[in-house]
Amino acid sequence: MKNDLMASQFELLADLLEIQGANPFRIRAYRNAARTISSAAESLTDLVASGGDPGQFDGIGKDLARQITEIAQTGHLSSLEELRKQIPPGVLDMLRIPGVGPKKVSVFFNELGLKSLADLKAACESGRLSKLKGFGKKTEDSILQNIAAATEHSQRISIADARAAAEAIVEDLRSLPEVTQCEVAGSCRRRRETCGDLDVLAVCSDSAVPMNRLAVHPLVEAVLLRGETKQRVRLKTGVELDLRVVPEESFGAAMQYFTGSKEHNVAVRHRAKELGLKINEYGVFREETSIAGRTEEEVYAAIGLPWIPPELRENRKEFEWADAGAIPQLLTLTDIQGDLHMHTTASDGAASIEEMALAARDRGLKYIAITDHSKRVSMANGLDADRLRKHWQEIRRIRESIDGIEILCGIECDILEDATMDLPDDVLSEADWVIAVLHYGLRQPREQIMLRLMNAIRNPHVDIIGHCTGRMIGRREGADIQFTELLKAAADHQVMMEINAHPSRLDLNDIHAAAARDYGIPIVISTDSHSVNGFDVLEYGVDQARRAGLTKQDVANTRSLKDFKKLMKS
Ligand SMILES: [Zn+2]
Ligand SMILES: [Zn+2]
Structure with missing residues (x-):
């Protein structure tokens, strides 16, 4: 279970x-x-x-x-x-x-x-x-x-779809001169992998103004209800969005309240109570007097806490950290210097090596690894040893001709159902960077899944395990993995762990990424890009890492290539 x-x-x-x-x-x-x-x-x-x-x-x-x-x-x-x-x-x-x-x-x-x-x-x-x-x-x-x-049963959408919709609506409402503040709250602000509904808060002297605007937004299908200060709409994707117009002096309290999570807020209320205070979506109160509410910082301060990043508000470790004055300085998108998982036309990507390298450079990345599929993934035109060696030659040729970005010769090598690697060791030994992955046989019994992963970890040429469980969020369960055993072995054999940033994967999840960090395993956030736009998903991987409480230090590809290589086993 x-x-x-x-x-x-x-x-x-x-x-x-x-x-x-x-x-x-x-x-x-x-x-x-x-x-x-x-x-x-x-x-x-x-x-x-x-x-x-x-x-x-x-x-x-x-x-x-x-x-x-x-x-x-x-x-x-x-x-x-x-x-x-x-x-x-x-x-x-x-x-x-x-x-x-x-x-x-x-x-x-x-x-x-x-x-x-x-x-x-x-x-x-x-x-x-x-x-x-x-x-x-x-x-x-x-x-x-x-x-x-x-x-009615409402469906959940990916964080990517949730953010796209919520941020478009917030931006639209902010463009109204009467709206002085407008933000996304709820699970979307906490950057959960999926969201069941969306919450938006606004400050406006006349609540009818943003509500009228939202009612005609192109993403909105129907207005489900409308009250004095709250409006619920259904988006064309089927997801519901609540807009609440709140007084300026309550905006911080409302953001805190409607960001959740429920469990975090139960703990927050408990703390307020212990101080003889009452906290709700309108503010923090001593008796009937409001002592805070305008900003979240002031709300948390009123109950003796530092501001807590929304991604950490799950009542896991955030209060422990806050009490110790040790809330981690979470990783940010701009900390990332390299991307170590991507595909080209050599397998199932849409762009050439050169196009991928230039696109990565345009985004400010300092190094990349080209990691096309190995031959087992025949539907993606995976590479055998001969084609792979030629591909690497081509990569080496191109890396001489492009300035401003370093390119590693990599491979995304399948761990086969029989627990052997899809390419022989002598080929893997020539790679700069080897990602080992499970693509097939994900439903095998746990013993076999673990045997496959352990063999890959023990292989002297494997640098990292990619999209560890193989799950596709909402569509396919991941493989049955004994995580503590896996992470212990990865730590022992100096194998890194990937957070695959694609919003349908986000694999490792937040809990396992935090556990990997606790084992001292360097984590790499990778886009698994299959086109030049594929780099866009990097932010979702960063969000996932933030939910895990990871800092810049915990994530290997925040380093220069030189320092990154020091973390590699070979
Ligand atoms: Zn893959
Ligand atoms: Zn891939």
Whole structure:
């Protein structure tokens, strides 16, 4: 079982307990467990299978360890199944309504006896909800509006599509003279791999102005709802975008609130509470007095924290770092000096060696590696030893004729299904740079996948493992890999790890990239360009590295070629 799935079971358990009104400490313990599981680099299922004790993790006590062991071994969690019997399934559907959490659902279920979205809708329509303590007419209206969203399944889009749409709309709204501030918030601002919906915040004295403009934006298909300060639209891609117009003095608080993540904000609220403060999307308050809200910096400062980069706001290590005054200075796009994975017309690329080199130089890169496919990838016209040697000769000829950029003779060599390399060692030994990759047989059993990767790592000529899992986000699961074993071996054999920057790969993911860094493995962010425009994706790789908390120092291709070579094994 994947860690994410296991974590979601504990999260669900916590939700159910909260709906039942269980002890808050117990609920929090389960939520912490879910977080620990989802941010572990190593598979908990493997850990248990190899006799390890989940109790070794911070915050996992004896009882939780027993339950993790149970789910790892059987795929089931008996405490969860027990609870599920006590709460009708329709009650859980209510959790899908934006703005409705377990606490509210608990009230709906226990005080009004509501058991489904249909029950809830009827209760709102008859005004029963607004009569409850703590619920006003406003809450009732907003729940009614949001029930529709909860009943439709919305799709997730790649971070590239999310950024393209959100940034185009923000730019358009910023062009209005009345709009003084406008930014993207939400998971898009945190640069998650995929986004379910988009959030945009604006400051404008007349909220109708940006709303009217958004309604006619070419990317917008329909306006789904429009209130005083909030408008929801559906984009032509099917994704929904919320625009909120907020007061200037609340803009920072709203950015903090709507950027999330949910888990990060729970921790932030907790800290505020400990200081006797209240924090929400309008500001930070002592009693009724606002003490911060205009900027995010001031909001974080009010609760004793430095500003935290959005990419780190997942309640993983950011608070620990903040308390130690050690928030990492995250890598930036301009730190990157070289790109070590790209294709030319020799295999399945669209441009020549020369065109790729000149395009890379135009973008300010100082060095590149040309890494066409090896012969196993026959549909991409992969190279055998003869063609590869001729190709390298051509690269050497061109590198003499172009100034301002260095070109390495590389290869993206397949690790075959039988765990041998697609090209003989004597050929690989002539390369400046060898990327070893899995393209085929990704569904092989883990033992075979690991044998393949370990053989590649032990090969004296392999410099790096490219797009490690082979996943295609939303389309294809990656290979089944035992990451701690892999990373340990890579560290031992001085093999680097790639973050493939293509938005459909982003492989390593954020958690595994952070784990690789913890093993001291140099990480290389590569574009895997197949054309001169392919370099555009570099920023997504940098974003992924930032989510992993990586600094310039952690990423090998921020160095000059001379210093980069010092990290290579040969
Ligand atoms: Zn590849
Ligand atoms: Zn490639």
